[in-house]
Amino acid sequence: MKKTSFPKQDIKVLLLEGVSRTALDTFRSAGYTNIEFHEKSLPEAELAKAVASAHIVGIRSRSNLTAEMFQNSRRLMAVGAFCIGTNQIALDAAQARGIPVFNAPYSNTRSVAELVVAEAIMLMRRIPEKDKQCHVGGWSKSAVGSFEVRGKTLGIVGYGHIGTQVGVLAESLGMRVIYYDIETQLALGNAQPVGSLHELLGKSDIVTLHVPETAGTQWMIGAPELAAMKPGGLLINASRGTVVVIEALAEAIKSGHVGGAAVDVFPVEPKGNAEAFVSPLQNLPNVILTPHIGGSTLEAQENIGFEVAAKLVRYSDNGSTLSAVNFPEVSLPEHPRSRRLLHIHRNMPGMLTQINNLFSDQAVNIDAQFLQTAGQVGYVVIDVSASEEQAETLKDRLAAIPGTLKTRLLY
Ligand SMILES: NC(=O)C1=CN([C@@H]2O[C@H](COP(=O)(O)OP(=O)(O)OC[C@H]3O[C@@H](n4cnc5c(N)ncnc54)[C@H](O)[C@@H]3O)[C@@H](O)[C@H]2O)C=CC1
Ligand SMILES: O=C(O)CCC(=O)C(=O)O
Secondary structure (H helix, E strand, C coil): CCCCCCCCHCCCEEEEEEEEEEHHHHHHCCCCEEEEEEECCCCCHHHHHHCCCCCCCEEEECCCCCCHHHCCCCCCCCCECCCCCCCEEEHHHHHHCCEEEEEECCCHHHHHHHHHHHHHHHHHCHHHHHHHHHCCCCCCCCCCCCCCCCCEEEEHHHHHHHHHHHHHHHHCCCCCCCCEECCCCCCCCCEECCCCCCHHHHCCEEEEEECCCCCCCCCCCHHHHHHHHCCCCEEEECCCCHHHHHHHHHHHHHCCEEEEEEEEECCCCCCCCCCCCCCCCCCCCEEEEEECCCCCCHHHHHHHHHHHHHHHHHHHHHCCCCCCCCCCCCCCCCCCCEEEEEEECCCCCCCCHHHHHHHHCCCCCCEEEEEECCCEEEEEEEEEEECCCHHHHHHHHHHCCCEEEEEEEEE
């Protein structure tokens, strides 16, 4: 095996929340054997301890990685979010410690889109109520309140990877699709952008939310927005629980103004399957509640396992940070004949000069150099023709430059 400055068997990989076995396979086939795997998330104190002892950490949506955890995790090299959302991670704090965070921006998007389209049909037919009645011996064969989705208007809030797929699937069912996004987005099929959220709410028979959790989306659907929906309109939320004021939604359903809802994400979600779930939406008519499983299909989880583990391995083995969500992105070639030094530093004037002076002092040839900065962090990768000893000396001297966050040497 190719030598690295830090032997792979000593690199501790912590994988939580039952990430797919494909992640373990990917790490193992790349030579990483020190893997701690948990089916569930860990309670906060245990999580903090486990993260502090790991070099690479993989989570899903239930584990909150706080600024304090990053502060106390000196060994931590990289984090993988085996999902799309990264709101559970203190990204700026990770960046400030020189820790890139990777996610899987596409792998579960189709799964979410399929569920949303299925829910649109189920809600339009008031299936939740009919299903419940049949289970307890009832039989209410009636067309009252049941409609086809064909010809109805679907309003998509957040026309990104998931929203666009929902739109394409909905059009194939004969729906009219409108969307609202804060960015200009290319309309797929016959979808039409609208100028404001309120315009979308007033024109849609079904509203579906596909925005990330940000300051701008927090509680974006509250009582005034629900009131702006068409009478009897339906709401689907498979984005984040903080996007909808859930008490207001419950009231709007009770009043009959909102005709039903399918909700997959909640402001507070149980930490694990053993914890009880409580919501004001329980036992309301025409409501589908699911336990944050929009992206939980075997296909999606297997793909995510491969994708995120491969990004973490590539960073660890080669230094590439392509598609990191909080870090300068560098896609690096292999370095078969050079030793590779990685230098992560505070983004401040004069840093590159100090680094380059150090190499000229040591009379070492630089074969290639890559520099990228993002926010408060700069990332320099230097391939050198140097002996092992020279490279180790350079690494130590790089580490001594004021403002250095992390240095690594890859052989
Ligand atoms: N229920 C589940 O299991 C899953 C939930 N998700 C959630 O779905 C979200 C969306 O996923 P993607 O479509 O892949 O993300 P994306 O980043 O491709 O699309 C999000 C879109 O929302 C838009 N947006 C942001 N703020 C907005 C605002 N205030 N108003 C209107 N539009 C706004 C963005 O411009 C972007 O086009 C994720 O961030 C995640 O939180 C993702 C996967 C699974
Ligand atoms: O499957 C998960 O753990 C979370 C899915 C999700 O919400 C996401 O990908 O953002």
